[in-house]
Protein backbone atom coordinates (compact mmCIF):
# COMPACT_ATOMS: atom_id res chain seq x y z
CA UNK A 313 0.00 0.00 0.00
CA UNK A 314 1.27 3.51 -0.81
CA UNK A 315 2.39 5.46 2.24
CA UNK A 316 1.79 9.16 2.89
CA UNK A 317 5.51 9.86 3.32
CA UNK A 318 8.71 8.23 2.13
CA UNK A 319 9.90 5.50 4.49
CA UNK A 320 13.28 6.47 5.97
CA UNK A 321 15.04 3.27 6.93
CA UNK A 322 18.63 3.89 5.93
CA UNK A 323 20.12 6.85 7.84
CA UNK A 324 23.67 6.52 6.50
CA UNK A 325 24.86 9.97 5.34
CA UNK A 326 21.40 11.52 5.75
CA UNK A 327 21.84 15.18 6.69
CA UNK A 328 19.61 15.97 9.69
CA UNK A 329 19.27 19.31 11.47
CA UNK A 330 17.57 19.05 14.85
CA UNK A 331 16.37 22.32 16.38
CA UNK A 332 15.84 21.95 20.14
CA UNK A 333 18.37 19.18 20.75
CA UNK A 334 20.25 20.22 23.89
CA UNK A 335 18.07 17.99 26.10
CA UNK A 336 15.06 15.69 26.13
CA UNK A 337 13.52 14.24 22.99
CA UNK A 338 15.67 16.24 20.54
CA UNK A 339 18.93 15.17 22.20
CA UNK A 340 17.85 11.52 22.35
CA UNK A 341 16.79 11.60 18.70
CA UNK A 342 20.08 13.22 17.64
CA UNK A 343 22.03 10.45 19.38
CA UNK A 344 19.84 7.74 17.89
CA UNK A 345 20.16 9.10 14.32
CA UNK A 346 23.91 9.68 14.62
CA UNK A 347 24.32 6.08 15.82
CA UNK A 348 22.40 4.96 12.72
CA UNK A 349 24.87 6.79 10.47
CA UNK A 350 23.23 10.20 9.93
CA UNK A 351 25.19 13.47 9.72
CA UNK A 352 23.67 15.49 12.50
CA UNK A 353 23.55 19.22 13.25
CA UNK A 354 22.02 20.36 16.53
CA UNK A 355 20.67 23.70 17.69
CA UNK A 356 19.35 25.22 20.92
CA UNK A 357 20.47 28.05 23.21
CA UNK A 358 22.73 26.22 25.70
CA UNK A 359 25.99 25.65 23.87
CA UNK A 360 27.67 23.57 26.59
CA UNK A 361 24.79 21.11 26.60
CA UNK A 362 24.80 20.98 22.81
CA UNK A 363 28.53 20.14 22.90
CA UNK A 364 27.88 17.32 25.38
CA UNK A 365 25.16 15.93 23.08
CA UNK A 366 27.48 16.34 20.07
CA UNK A 367 30.18 14.33 21.84
CA UNK A 368 27.67 11.51 22.41
CA UNK A 369 26.80 11.73 18.70
CA UNK A 370 30.43 11.20 17.73
CA UNK A 371 30.87 14.81 16.62
CA UNK A 372 27.67 16.56 15.50
CA UNK A 373 27.77 20.07 14.05
CA UNK A 374 26.78 22.51 16.82
CA UNK A 375 24.80 25.60 15.82
CA UNK A 376 23.78 27.46 19.00
CA UNK A 377 20.78 29.72 18.42
CA UNK A 378 17.85 31.27 20.20
CA UNK A 379 14.96 30.54 17.84
CA UNK A 380 13.02 33.53 19.15
CA UNK A 381 15.60 35.95 17.72
CA UNK A 382 14.30 37.09 14.38
CA UNK A 383 16.53 35.90 11.53
CA UNK A 384 18.65 33.48 13.64
CA UNK A 385 17.10 30.33 12.17
CA UNK A 386 17.61 31.70 8.66
CA UNK A 387 21.26 32.59 9.29
CA UNK A 388 21.96 29.19 10.89
CA UNK A 389 20.33 27.53 7.89
CA UNK A 390 22.50 29.60 5.51
CA UNK A 391 25.61 28.42 7.39
CA UNK A 392 24.53 24.79 7.31
CA UNK A 393 23.49 24.95 3.66
CA UNK A 394 26.93 26.37 2.87
CA UNK A 395 28.56 23.34 4.50
CA UNK A 396 26.14 20.56 3.58
CA UNK A 397 24.48 21.92 0.42
CA UNK A 398 21.07 21.33 2.04
CA UNK A 399 19.45 18.89 4.46
CA UNK A 400 17.47 15.68 4.12
CA UNK A 401 15.47 16.30 7.27
CA UNK A 402 14.87 19.27 9.56
CA UNK A 403 13.30 18.47 12.93
CA UNK A 404 11.50 21.30 14.74
CA UNK A 405 11.68 20.15 18.35
CA UNK A 406 12.36 23.35 20.32
CA UNK A 407 9.59 23.93 22.81
CA UNK A 408 8.68 25.60 26.05
CA UNK A 409 5.96 24.70 28.55
CA UNK A 410 4.82 26.43 31.72
CA UNK A 411 1.66 25.04 33.31
CA UNK A 412 -0.67 28.02 33.67
CA UNK A 413 -4.36 28.63 34.19
CA UNK A 414 -6.02 31.41 32.21
CA UNK A 415 -5.81 33.89 35.11
CA UNK A 416 -2.06 33.31 35.49
CA UNK A 417 -1.25 34.18 31.88
CA UNK A 418 0.18 37.57 30.95
CA UNK A 419 0.60 39.08 27.51
CA UNK A 420 4.38 38.66 27.94
CA UNK A 421 4.27 35.02 29.04
CA UNK A 422 1.87 34.08 26.22
CA UNK A 423 4.00 35.86 23.64
CA UNK A 424 7.18 34.16 24.91
CA UNK A 425 5.66 30.64 24.76
CA UNK A 426 3.99 31.13 21.40
CA UNK A 427 7.15 32.58 19.87
CA UNK A 428 9.19 29.44 20.68
CA UNK A 429 6.47 26.87 20.05
CA UNK A 430 4.79 28.36 17.03
CA UNK A 431 6.25 31.46 15.38
CA UNK A 432 9.82 30.10 15.33
CA UNK A 433 8.57 27.09 13.38
CA UNK A 434 7.18 29.45 10.74
CA UNK A 435 10.60 31.18 10.65
CA UNK A 436 12.42 27.90 10.21
CA UNK A 437 10.03 26.39 7.69
CA UNK A 438 10.11 29.49 5.51
CA UNK A 439 13.93 29.47 5.64
CA UNK A 440 14.43 25.83 4.59
CA UNK A 441 11.52 25.12 2.22
CA UNK A 442 12.83 27.09 -0.80
CA UNK A 443 16.09 25.10 -0.77
CA UNK A 444 14.23 21.80 -0.42
CA UNK A 445 11.80 22.70 -3.21
CA UNK A 446 14.70 23.63 -5.49
CA UNK A 447 16.32 20.26 -4.70
CA UNK A 448 12.97 18.43 -5.09
CA UNK A 449 13.58 16.45 -1.92
CA UNK A 450 13.94 16.79 1.84
CA UNK A 451 11.63 16.59 4.80
CA UNK A 452 10.21 18.54 7.73
CA UNK A 453 9.31 17.07 11.10
CA UNK A 454 7.09 19.23 13.33
CA UNK A 455 7.05 18.15 16.97
CA UNK A 456 3.63 19.15 18.29
CA UNK A 457 1.81 17.42 21.17
CA UNK A 458 -1.41 15.65 22.08
CA UNK A 459 -2.03 18.87 24.05
CA UNK A 460 -2.86 20.37 20.66
CA UNK A 461 -5.74 17.94 20.05
CA UNK A 462 -8.25 19.74 22.29
CA UNK A 463 -8.31 22.38 25.02
CA UNK A 464 -6.84 21.23 28.34
CA UNK A 465 -6.50 23.11 31.65
CA UNK A 466 -2.98 24.37 32.48
CA UNK A 467 -2.11 24.53 28.77
CA UNK A 468 -3.48 28.02 28.14
CA UNK A 469 -0.32 29.11 26.30
CA UNK A 470 1.06 25.72 25.27
CA UNK A 471 -2.04 24.06 23.78
CA UNK A 472 -2.97 26.74 21.23
CA UNK A 473 0.60 26.83 19.84
CA UNK A 474 0.68 23.04 19.52
CA UNK A 475 -2.79 23.01 17.89
CA UNK A 476 -1.44 25.52 15.38
CA UNK A 477 1.47 23.20 14.57
CA UNK A 478 -0.92 20.33 13.83
CA UNK A 479 -2.81 22.57 11.43
CA UNK A 480 0.44 23.87 9.94
CA UNK A 481 1.80 20.35 9.37
CA UNK A 482 -1.39 19.37 7.53
CA UNK A 483 -1.12 22.41 5.27
CA UNK A 484 2.59 21.82 4.66
CA UNK A 485 1.81 18.22 3.73
CA UNK A 486 -0.87 19.29 1.23
CA UNK A 487 1.47 21.85 -0.34
CA UNK A 488 4.78 20.04 -0.26
CA UNK A 489 4.17 16.29 -0.59
CA UNK A 490 3.09 16.62 -4.25
CA UNK A 491 6.37 18.50 -4.80
CA UNK A 492 8.53 15.68 -3.49
CA UNK A 493 8.99 16.70 0.16
CA UNK A 494 8.14 14.68 3.26
CA UNK A 495 6.18 16.26 6.12
CA UNK A 496 5.75 14.50 9.45
CA UNK A 497 3.68 15.49 12.47
CA UNK A 498 4.92 14.14 15.83
CA UNK A 499 2.41 14.11 18.70
CA UNK A 500 3.96 12.74 21.90
CA UNK A 501 2.04 12.03 25.08
CA UNK A 502 3.96 12.46 28.35
CA UNK A 503 7.74 12.09 28.03
CA UNK A 504 10.12 12.31 30.99
CA UNK A 505 12.22 15.41 30.12
CA UNK A 506 13.11 18.75 31.76
CA UNK A 507 9.96 20.17 30.10
CA UNK A 508 7.60 17.92 32.09
CA UNK A 509 9.72 17.87 35.27
CA UNK A 510 7.69 20.80 36.62
CA UNK A 511 4.38 18.88 36.37
CA UNK A 512 3.12 18.23 39.87
CA UNK A 513 0.56 15.57 38.93
CA UNK A 514 1.27 11.90 38.11
CA UNK A 515 1.69 11.77 34.34
CA UNK A 516 -0.19 8.85 32.77
CA UNK A 517 1.75 6.52 30.42
CA UNK A 518 4.99 8.48 30.95
CA UNK A 519 7.84 7.24 28.74
CA UNK A 520 11.56 8.08 28.59
CA UNK A 521 13.14 10.41 26.01
CA UNK A 522 14.99 7.41 24.56
CA UNK A 523 11.70 5.55 24.10
CA UNK A 524 10.24 8.66 22.43
CA UNK A 525 13.23 8.80 20.05
CA UNK A 526 12.71 5.13 19.21
CA UNK A 527 9.03 5.82 18.44
CA UNK A 528 9.99 8.69 16.12
CA UNK A 529 12.60 6.61 14.28
CA UNK A 530 10.05 3.77 13.89
CA UNK A 531 7.43 6.28 12.69
CA UNK A 532 9.82 7.73 10.10
CA UNK A 533 10.47 4.20 8.85
CA UNK A 534 6.74 3.50 8.54
CA UNK A 535 5.89 6.28 6.08
CA UNK A 536 2.96 7.60 8.14
CA UNK A 537 2.11 11.31 8.40
CA UNK A 538 1.39 11.42 12.13
CA UNK A 539 3.73 9.76 14.62
CA UNK A 540 1.94 9.60 17.97
CA UNK A 541 2.94 7.73 21.10
CA UNK A 542 2.61 5.98 23.45
CA UNK A 543 -0.44 4.52 21.72
CA UNK A 544 -2.07 3.36 24.99
CA UNK A 545 -2.42 7.05 25.85
CA UNK A 546 -2.71 8.81 22.48
CA UNK A 547 -5.53 6.52 21.27
CA UNK A 548 -7.62 7.56 24.28
CA UNK A 549 -7.00 11.22 23.50
CA UNK A 550 -7.95 10.63 19.87
CA UNK A 551 -11.27 9.21 21.08
CA UNK A 552 -11.79 12.25 23.33
CA UNK A 553 -11.37 14.39 20.22
CA UNK A 554 -14.61 12.93 18.87
CA UNK A 555 -16.74 13.75 21.91
CA UNK A 556 -19.27 16.58 21.77
CA UNK A 557 -18.45 19.50 24.07
CA UNK A 558 -21.27 18.64 26.51
CA UNK A 559 -19.45 15.34 27.26
CA UNK A 560 -15.88 16.51 26.75
CA UNK A 561 -15.85 19.39 29.28
CA UNK A 562 -17.26 17.44 32.27
CA UNK A 563 -14.99 14.47 31.49
CA UNK A 564 -11.86 16.67 31.47
CA UNK A 565 -12.94 18.38 34.70
CA UNK A 566 -13.52 15.03 36.39
CA UNK A 567 -10.28 13.41 35.20
CA UNK A 568 -7.99 16.38 35.93
CA UNK A 569 -9.78 17.75 39.00
CA UNK A 570 -9.31 21.25 37.49
Ligand SMILES: NC(=O)c1ccc[n+]([C@@H]2O[C@H](COP(=O)([O-])OP(=O)(O)OC[C@H]3O[C@@H](n4cnc5c(N)ncnc54)[C@H](OP(=O)(O)O)[C@@H]3O)[C@@H](O)[C@H]2O)c1
Nearest residue numbers: 332333334336337356357358379406407457502503505507
Ligand atom coordinates in the same frame (compact mmCIF):
# COMPACT_ATOMS: atom_id res chain seq x y z
N1 LIG B 1 8.05 16.01 27.25
C1 LIG B 1 6.78 15.82 26.87
O1 LIG B 1 5.98 15.18 27.58
C2 LIG B 1 6.32 16.38 25.56
C3 LIG B 1 5.02 16.01 25.13
C4 LIG B 1 4.55 16.50 23.93
C5 LIG B 1 5.36 17.31 23.16
N2 LIG B 1 6.59 17.66 23.59
C6 LIG B 1 7.40 18.54 22.74
O2 LIG B 1 8.65 17.93 22.47
C7 LIG B 1 9.60 18.95 22.19
C8 LIG B 1 10.86 18.68 22.99
O3 LIG B 1 10.55 18.85 24.36
P1 LIG B 1 11.22 17.99 25.51
O4 LIG B 1 10.13 17.37 26.26
O5 LIG B 1 12.31 17.17 24.97
O6 LIG B 1 11.76 19.17 26.45
P2 LIG B 1 13.20 19.79 26.73
O7 LIG B 1 14.13 18.73 27.16
O8 LIG B 1 12.96 20.95 27.61
O9 LIG B 1 13.66 20.27 25.27
C9 LIG B 1 13.28 21.49 24.73
C10 LIG B 1 14.36 21.91 23.76
O10 LIG B 1 13.97 23.16 23.17
C11 LIG B 1 15.06 24.05 23.26
N3 LIG B 1 14.61 25.43 23.31
C12 LIG B 1 13.71 25.97 24.17
N4 LIG B 1 13.62 27.29 23.93
C13 LIG B 1 14.47 27.58 22.91
C14 LIG B 1 14.84 28.77 22.23
N5 LIG B 1 14.29 29.94 22.55
N6 LIG B 1 15.74 28.69 21.23
C15 LIG B 1 16.30 27.50 20.91
N7 LIG B 1 15.99 26.33 21.49
C16 LIG B 1 15.09 26.39 22.49
C17 LIG B 1 15.77 23.65 24.56
O11 LIG B 1 17.13 24.03 24.56
P3 LIG B 1 17.75 25.33 25.28
O12 LIG B 1 17.05 25.51 26.59
O13 LIG B 1 19.21 24.97 25.41
O14 LIG B 1 17.53 26.45 24.34
C18 LIG B 1 15.70 22.12 24.44
O15 LIG B 1 16.74 21.65 23.62
C19 LIG B 1 8.93 20.28 22.53
O16 LIG B 1 8.46 20.89 21.35
C20 LIG B 1 7.75 19.85 23.38
O17 LIG B 1 6.69 20.78 23.33
C21 LIG B 1 7.09 17.20 24.77
